[in-house]
Amino acid sequence: MQIRFYATLRPIVGGRSVEMPDPPDTIEAVLARLSAEHEGLQKQLFDEDGAVRRFVAIMVDGRDIRHIEGLQSRVTPDSELDIFPPVAGGASPGVVLD
Amino acid sequence: MALGGFANRVARVNLSDRTVSYEGINEDDARKYIGARGLGVKYLLDNGPEVDPMSDDNMLALVNGPLTGTEVTMSGRLAFVTKSPLTGTVTDSHMGGWSAARLRWAGFDAVLITGKADSPVYLEVEGGEVAIRDASEIWGKGIHDTVAHFGSDKGNRSDVSVMSIGQAGENGVLFASFLNEDDRAAGRGGTGAVAGMKNLKCVVVRGTRDGRWRPEQGEAREKFREAQGQHLKLIMESPVTAPSAPSERGNLASELKEGSGALSAYGTNVLMNAVNAVGALGTKNSQMTQTDADAAEAVSGERVRHGGLLVEEPTCHACPVACKKEVEITEGPHAGLKMESFEYEPAWSLGANCGNDDPGVIAKVIDQCNDYGMDAIEIGNVISMYMEASERGYVDTPLDWGDGAGMVRVTEEMAMGSSGIGQTLGQGTAKAAAAWGHPEISMTVKGQAVPAYDPRGIKGEGLGYATSNRGACHLRGYTPASELLGIPVKTDPLEWDGKGPLLKIFQDLHAFSDSLDLCKFSAFAVGAPEYAALYETVVGLPMSEEDVMVAGERIYNLERYFNNLAGFDGSDDSLPDRFLNEPATGPAEGHICELDQMKEQYYDARGWDDGVVGEAKLRELEIIA
Numbered sequence: 219m220q221i222r223f224y225a226t227l228r229p230i231v232g233g234r235s236v237e238m239p240d241p242p243d244t245i246e247a248v249l250a251r252l253s254a255e256h257e258g259l260q261k262q263l264f265d266e267d268g269a270v271r272r273f274v275a276i277m278v279d280g281r282d283i284r285h286i287e288g289l290q291s292r293v294t295p296d297s298e299l300d301i302f303p304p305v306a307g308g309a310s311p312g313v314v315l316d
Numbered sequence: 317m318a319l320g321g322f323a324n325r326v327a328r329v330n331l332s333d334r335t336v337s338y339e340g341i342n343e344d345d346a347r348k349y350i351g352a353r354g355l356g357v358k359y360l361l362d363n364g365p366e367v368d369p370m371s372d373d374n375m376l377a378l379v380n381g382p383l384t385g386t387e388v389t390m391s392g393r394l395a396f397v398t399k400s401p402l403t404g405t406v407t408d409s410h411m412g413g414w415s416a417a418r419l420r421w422a423g424f425d426a427v428l429i430t431g432k433a434d435s436p437v438y439l440e441v442e443g444g445e446v447a448i449r450d451a452s453e454i455w456g457k458g459i460h461d462t463v464a465h466f467g468s469d470k471g472n473r474s475d476v477s478v479m480s481i482g483q484a485g486e487n488g489v490l491f492a493s494f495l496n497e498d499d500r501a502a503g504r505g506g507t508g509a510v511a512g513m514k515n516l517k518c519v520v521v522r523g524t525r526d527g528r529w530r531p532e533q534g535e536a537r538e539k540f541r542e543a544q545g546q547h548l549k550l551i552m553e554s555p556v557t558a559p560s561a562p563s564e565r566g567n568l569a570s571e572l573k574e575g576s577g578a579l580s581a582y583g584t585n586v587l588m589n590a591v592n593a594v595g596a597l598g599t600k601n602s603q604m605t606q607t608d609a610d611a612a613e614a615v616s617g618e619r620v621r622h623g624g625l626l627v628e629e630p631t632c633h634a635c636p637v638a639c640k641k642e643v644e645i646t647e648g649p650h651a652g653l654k655m656e657s658f659e660y661e662p663a664w665s666l667g668a669n670c671g672n673d674d675p676g677v678i679a680k681v682i683d684q685c686n687d688y689g690m691d692a693i694e695i696g697n698v699i700s701m702y703m704e705a706s707e708r709g710y711v712d713t714p715l716d717w718g719d720g721a722g723m724v725r726v727t728e729e730m731a732m733g734s735s736g737i738g739q740t741l742g743q744g745t746a747k748a749a750a751a752w753g754h755p756e757i758s759m760t761v762k763g764q765a766v767p768a769y770d771p772r773g774i775k776g777e778g779l780g781y782a783t784s785n786r787g788a789c790h791l792r793g794y795t796p797a798s799e800l801l802g803i804p805v806k807t808d809p810l811e812w813d814g815k816g817p818l819l820k821i822f823q824d825l826h827a828f829s830d831s832l833d834l835c836k837f838s839a840f841a842v843g844a845p846e847y848a849a850l851y852e853t854v855v856g857l858p859m860s861e862e863d864v865m866v867a868g869e870r871i872y873n874l875e876r877y878f879n880n881l882a883g884f885d886g887s888d889d890s891l892p893d894r895f896l897n898e899p900a901t902g903p904a905e906g907h908i909c910e911l912d913q914m915k916e917q918y919y920d921a922r923g924w925d926d927g928v929v930g931e932a933k934l935r936e937l938e939i940i941a
Contacts, residue, residue, distance in 0.1 A: 222593075222609070225578040225586050225618060234613070273555055273801050280595050280606075280903020285808045300593040304555040304801060305578045305586045 221252065221299040230258045241297075245276060246289035248299070262303060273304035319346055321382030321529050321854040323425050327446040329439065331514055332372060332431030336446045341425055347857065348938060351381035351425070352833035353408045354871035356397030357878060359428055360406050365881040369401035369510065370488075372432040376510050378419065378479075378519065381833035382855050385420035385528050385633065389548045390835035392417050392633030394479075399882070400505040401513075402490045402694075402744050403763040403787040406878045407505030410833060412632040415477035415496040421523030433515040442522040451517040458482045458687040459495050466520050468497055479519045482689030484731040485512030489742040491694040491764075495686055499656040500632070503691045504764065505786055529854070536853070543849035547842055552636065554841035556801075559636045579837060582617030583641040584660040587768070589616050590800060592668070594809060595902030596773025598766070599668045600717060601700035602759050602894055605770045606902030607668040614673040615663050617641070625675065627654065632835070639837065643679055649721070650676040655683040657692070661790075664768035665696020670703060671717030680720075681727050688731035695730075697765030698745040699723055702737070704757045711752060713737055759892050761788035762884070771891060771909040772900035774799050776807070776815040778909035779918055782889045783819070783927075785875035791836060793822035803840065812910040816917025824868030831871055870937040873922075876929045877939060886927025889915060 219241040223231050236256075241248055253260035265271050276283045277300040283291045293299070324340045341355075349355045356379040367373040377397040384391055394416030400407035419427070423444035433448075436455035440447045454462050459482045468478040477496055485492035485508030492508030495501045511517075531540040551557050553575075560576035578586045591597045592612040599607040613619060620626050620641055628642035645653045658679060666678045685692040699715070706714030715722045729738025740748045745765045749758035759766045764787025771778025776795030784792040795818060799809035807818060829836060829847060844861040851859040879888075895909045919926070923933050934940045 224589050225582055226572055226576055228618065228622065229572060234618075271555075273803070275590065275800065275802075277593055277903075280593055282594070282806070282808075284802070284806050285810075300589075302590050302593075303578050305582075305590050 219248075219293065219295050219297060219299065221248070221301065224300070224302045225305055226303045227259070227262060227301060230262060231256045241293060241295060243292055243294070244289065245278065245283055245291045245293060248293060249276075249289070263301070275302040275305075277301075318856070319343060319382070320531075320856040321386065322346065322351075323420060323423050325424050325444060326426040326428060327424060329427060329429045329446060329448065330431045331429065331433040331437065331448070331516065334433070334448050336448065346382075348867070349871055349874065350828065350831035350851075350867055352379050352384070352393070352395040352831045353397065353410075353827065354831035354867070354874065355379055355426070356395050356408055357406055357871065357874050359426070360397055360399060361874065361878050363430070365399070365406070365878045367399060369399045369404065369506075370513050372514070373430065374399050374510055376429040376507065376514065376516070377426060378429075379426040380416055380420050380424070381831055383832045383834060383850060385417035386854060387528070387634060388544055388834070388850055388854070389551055390632070390635050390637075390838045391832075392635060393833040393835055394419060394502070395830065395833055396494055396502040396507040398505070398507055398510045400764075400786065401509045402506040404882060405762055405786055405884060406875055406882075407507070407786040408830065409493070409502035409504045409507050410830065411479070411494065411496055411500050411502040412835060413477070413496045413500035414633050415479050415500075415521060416833070417528070417633040418475070418477040418521045418523040420529070421525060421527030422521050423523070423527060427519065429514065429516065432513065436515050436517055438517045439519045441519060454517055455486065456483065459689055460498055460687050462518055463498050475522055475524050477521045479521070480517060480689070481508040481511045482687055482731065484688040484690045484742070485509055487731065487733045487742070488512060489690060489730060489733075490744045490747070491691040493685070493689050493691050495689055499686045501657070501686065501692070503693065504789065506691075508689045531853070540853040543846070543853045547838075547846045547850060550846065551838065551841040556840040557637050557837060559638065577637070579639050579840065580637045582621055583639045583658070585617035585620060585641070585658060585663050587617075587660045588612050588663060589618065591769060591774075593903070594773055594800065595900060595904035596770045596809065597664065597668050598759070598768070598770040600671050601669060601704040601757065602766075602770060603704070604902070605773050605900040605904055611668060611673040615667045615675050615678055617660070619675065620658060630656065635835065637837065643675075645676045645679050648674065648676040650680045653679055653683060655679050655686065657682055657686060659692075661768050662692035662696060665693050666699070666723065669696050669700045670723060672720060672723065673718070674720050677720035677723055680724055684724065684727045684731070688727075690727075690731060693767055694744060694765045695727060697759055698730075698741045698748060699726060701745050701749055701757050701759070702726070702741060705749070705752055705754060708754075708757075710754055711737075756893055759894065761891060762888055764788045769796055770900065771895045772907045773902075773904035774809040775812045775909055775914070776809070776819055778891055778895060778911055779815050779819050779914040780822075782891050782911055782915065783918060785872065785879055791826065793819045793826060794836070795819055795822055797822070797840070810904060810907055812914050814917070815914050816919075817921045819918060820921045821865070823872050824865050826868070827871040828864050828868035831867075866937075870939060873929050873933060873937050874939055876924070877934060880928050884927070886915070886919070889927050
């Protein structure tokens, strides 16, 4: 499985992408393996409580896992993974919705 | 006048009889419409919403906000407000850099320009006075030469700022822009075309920080410092805006400072790969919604920073984020070109949208836009429309997808009006496509071309484009913050339900921040509470979070009222058929943009009747008595 990283995550993993042969079948297990292999990655992806940081985007085949099954989202060796730190370039409100 | 922050001085310049008069700020208007965008639209409304945009009667208003030029972080924005010759709507276009602050330091909240000079002129602003000067020596020059003529430079290396049009504005290109200091653009809506019609070349401003607003000693000063301190703290700590440390050029191994925000480290173009990954990157004039990952990468913010292109990271007045990325092209026909503003929007419009993955071509055409004075979003769209017209055999002189040399050539022809194709394209995407009898290949709303988020892959933006009061625009209500990032909550980009009320919140808050006039990027770190606190401690009037949203709603409705009086209604809140009927590709495969359903929710949230703001709403918001 190829896992692509972006922006401030690239210096941590040392390039654009990481190959993971024989990947496990959930995002949670994939991220655990990646965190073990790349020092500093866990802190970028997870908060102190072990939850994925609020604005980090993890996509499986172009779908954010927040709109699939979260960390339990299933993957296969053919899945495409994209992992983004908080990125933005337009503008946003920063207000709490009702 | 008792309101803080304002200079309480407005210049009215009539170019027809070459007179300048001065007045204070109308306090009631300032309370209701805040400043910059809101106050500017009120000046335009009072000038008459039915004027022909390219007539002497149209007004070009340069308007600051009450925070402009203060110590408040990100307070370096200025609004250009006019009736757009591109759309026929009211429009406001904002520039960063240093001109806004310098205009305030020179003693002005606003300069309101009407009439038409009988020969080229420029305005000289200094010490609370405006003079009309002969511009015959600089007429015909590009913006870079005009800026150099007056000895202007970035930041505090000079005490003079120049806001200028280039040849495009002089030659009637309808999407001509104003820029200051070479590369900070008030890009959208054709403000440069209005200036060119008026024979106005530029506005030269001299001022130093001595002229800035400062709080009085004592409790007022402490409260201001507390509000500004909290504002700055949140910006410095945000995972998006936290300043990055300079890294070694082109060295992937060189580490960014821990906690660097992606916007600071990579600029707006950090979005290129992200938007492509979700399948919302319009490709080849939006015939597809995703390009090859390597093509996106080739022109991305990551490529600029880690691929040896980044040479400098300049900033704006009172901003530690430094999202501007100056690049130097290292290979190909444009090797040696150093330029700024390699932003996400033009990198998309001239990149995937034109079937081009050469960063040198993108840099060259953006720099042409910065010199000729043209909107770098519209330019990519008008070229991609031309390329599709070529592919379909609609034109006799075709331009192929990804033809970089042709893109550079036709950009010059547009600015200079030096060919028939150039003259046609210079009228903008919508008019050019209509002239060729094929409006269906024009990706525009109300005559203005779409930005870099395909509304089939990020549906809230489709509603945002359609209901924007200035034509297609991502900055009126930036729903991708929610749909991609999760601010304030994560919403599904492929779900239409709920996007109406969501968009209204974004539009109202942005209308307020545009009127302060703070950079919108502040909103990745702060929100209504911080805006309210800054307003209170500078202007001196009570302002709650709720008041912020009501003021924003009032400004948005004021714009809509202007447009309704100018003849617009719900039928103009539309999208190109391509987004409504041709399914997306990539991860959003099969999706269209469900505009009608979203519009219904949106109009309910707004209290509008088919896109028209009614008398009851106008009274409720105190727009009319």
